[in-house]
Amino acid sequence: MDNTEITIHDIAEILGINSSTVSRALNNSPRVAQKTKDKILEKATELGYQRNDLASNLRKSKTFTLGVIVPRISRHFFASAIAGIEETAFKEGYNVIICQSLESLEREQRIINTLLANRVDGVLISISMETKNDDHLFGLKQRNIPYVFFDRHCNTSINSKVVIDDFEAAFRATEHLIQQKSTVIAHFSGPQNLEIYKNRFKGYKAALEKYSIPFKEELVISSSLMEHDGEENVKKMLSLPYKVNGLFCANDVVAIGAIQYLKKVQIKMPDDIAIVGFSNETISSVIEPALTTINQSGLEIGTVATNLLINKISNASNKNIDETIIVKTNLIERKSSLREVN
């Protein structure tokens, strides 16, 4: 068990040929005789040769690797987005480095430096809660490395992004509640420095306005998107001096927490309170039967974003065109199984 790396030179020497030929053969170049190729391939597998991508990539100044930055890989939405990203990337011959910012700007910054040092060909990013602008992406811009935001994006400058129409979705969600006879509608919101939550809030407000329902500050309950925030939010909501009979929840994780607590304190959904929340294809079955959802496909967003990025990488002409792709959402109304059960 010796540690020596087998290189193309070793193979070349053994076979009494030149290492360039070995290189060509291993890259399946048409400019090598089939017989030589066979010989080389056989020897390579025999010796357990494994190309050194560091050397190869260095030489080619191309890594076929994409960096992906998400706040947290375990979140339903991001997990499904990653599924879409990986699928698309692999199909196009790209590898993917998945990194989590854990909602920290500093970590996001560090990750970008690492990706830069590793010469990724492009970056997909969904920003952390702490991130207020794209200053820390300067390195990418300077080095002309294309990047695409997905879902959580920056609004501080023009960039390529793949998002849903948060305003519209929130508007529709709130409208749906109103049409379901909800008259007092709370909004569990997210960090207001994130565009998506800003827009969801705006959509909520606009719908109220349209139907002449007075907006009340105290019905908007914000949080940092942890599951236990759901419980906290519900408690705040229940402590109001009047009864809330509708809830638009801007985040799925919070929604899960909220629904669980509502069940626990025996508040019936949707009879006591109707809920509309965001969801996606991988979300836990907890939430599914409980409420009407705005289906936001992480898989699709991931796929679309990756295609856009790879496009930017390969078409130099597209590289500097900033475009926004809006992925459709749809409202899925569910027969609440909670009605019978709870």
Next chain:
Amino acid sequence: MDNTEITIHDIAEILGINSSTVSRALNNSPRVAQKTKDKILEKATELGYQRNDLASNLRKSKTFTLGVIVPRISRHFFASAIAGIEETAFKEGYNVIICQSLESLEREQRIINTLLANRVDGVLISISMETKNDDHLFGLKQRNIPYVFFDRHCNTSINSKVVIDDFEAAFRATEHLIQQKSTVIAHFSGPQNLEIYKNRFKGYKAALEKYSIPFKEELVISSSLMEHDGEENVKKMLSLPYKVNGLFCANDVVAIGAIQYLKKVQIKMPDDIAIVGFSNETISSVIEPALTTINQSGLEIGTVATNLLINKISNASNKNIDETIIVKTNLIERKSSLREVN
């Protein structure tokens, strides 16, 4: 916005010094005068220099990168294990490449090749459901790249691993049910080609034996660890011609599904059926109040495994010593909040 990479040579040329000195300075070598260092660092930041790790790693034959292979990053347990891994790795100056096998042996194989090609310094792996042995790790062995199994491991040859005592934990879990007056105890099991599920099954069986409870084949219900399997399993369990009043669930994801379905069909826990299942620090609050858990710390397992791996990497003498570290679990009994509520 030109695309030219800034190299140490550029900096050297501008400053009229040699690139070796620049290299040394940027690596904070003590063999460079502080004045020169300052000059170089200033110029480097001014130009937005960013080291090319491909070149650096190639030269050093060392990447300070660990490969991590898990079945699925979105699973509670693996997400928390990854948290532990990253924390430990970063602390020691290592980066981490996270890969998911999606329970496919073929993908696992491909991932290993990619990691090999990228010359990672070591690998942490929790095997897929399809993986029956460690044949596909041959490349790692051959190249003398250390690897450590965590949680899901192979038993087909001696390897380093960080695991819990599955037999003991399962035994204790089942014993607990018996002491809680459960007389007919079902076991929701996992794929029997995985050691951990084999051992959990053995522990279950051994406990029954100790207390002279007859073992029944049909009480052992296996699945492929999806959340909806929980529901399927419960249905199978309920279709038995006798009443089951205890359940030892060998997997948390299945447990979540099972508990939800049990709630749905209004079976009271623990009155109608007492449950013990595995859990860990990040698990959804869904499961928490419902049952007694065997607390299996992903964070700790990740941390321990990473330390072991880094140790193997740096101490050549340890490299070929295979050791098994058993991380303690503990049984956490919960006051079931379901009792009052449901």
Next chain:
DNA sequence: CTGTTAGCGCTTTCAA
């Protein structure tokens, strides 16, 4: 179809 040569950007002897 194959060989020669140069060099990707960095680190690391060895020398001064």
Next chain:
DNA sequence: TTGAAAGCGCTAACAG
């Protein structure tokens, strides 16, 4: 304390 030179393993002209 700095410089010169070699080379990590690979690919890509260019030549033949």
